[in-house]
Amino acid sequence: xxGKYDGLKLENQLCFPxxxxxxxxxxxxxxxxxxxxxxYTQYITMMVMWEQGQANVKELGKRLLLDSGxxxxxxxxxxxxxxxxxxxxxxxERNLSVRITDKGLALRDKxxxxxxxxxxxxxxxxxxxxxxxxxxxxxxxxxGGEE
Numbered sequence: 001x002x003g004k005y006d007g008l009k010l011e012n013q014l015c016f017p018x019x020x021x022x023x024x025x026x027x028x029x030x031x032x033x034x035x036x037x038x039x040y041t042q043y044i045t046m047m048v049m050w051e052q053g054q055a056n057v058k059e060l061g062k063r064l065l066l067d068s069g070x071x072x073x074x075x076x077x078x079x080x081x082x083x084x085x086x087x088x089x090x091x092x093e094r095n096l097s098v099r100i101t102d103k104g105l106a107l108r109d110k111x112x113x114x115x116x117x118x119x120x121x122x123x124x125x126x127x128x129x130x131x132x133x134x135x136x137x138x139x140x141x142x143x144g145g146e147e
Contacts, residue, residue, distance in 0.1 A: 028118065035110070045064060
């Protein structure tokens with residue numbers, strides 16, 4: 001017999017295993033990223049910078065699903081480490097552009113094995129990983145996030 005409060009049981013929630021897994025994944029990234037002196041959020045920012053070389057701060061925030069209150073101090077720290085530069089547009093001072101530096105590019109070589117190391121931390125078949133990624137991307141699309 002179903003109780004009227006079954007919907008409030010932790011074991012019946014989709015959000016909890018998502019939360020717990022995300023937290024555990026980030027925890028496993030921590031020692032790998034400590035070697036690079038990066039937090040997880042700084043790491044995903046650098047991933048975009050390695051891919052694009054430069055980005056508008058608004059586009060970067062949209063891609064990373066980060067608001068300006070989180071992104072601005074993060075970018076300042078990456079700039080202080082010498083990995084990026086931030087420049088205001090001469091045409092429109094509201095537009096802030098971020099560029100990767102040579103030091104930031106060099107960091108990519110040090111980070112190259114992190115995805116492989118992380119894959120060895122998670123026992124998930126390749127097909128299951130692809131299915132999970134597809135489902136999560138579909139959910140993010142529904143919430144208005146980037147794929």
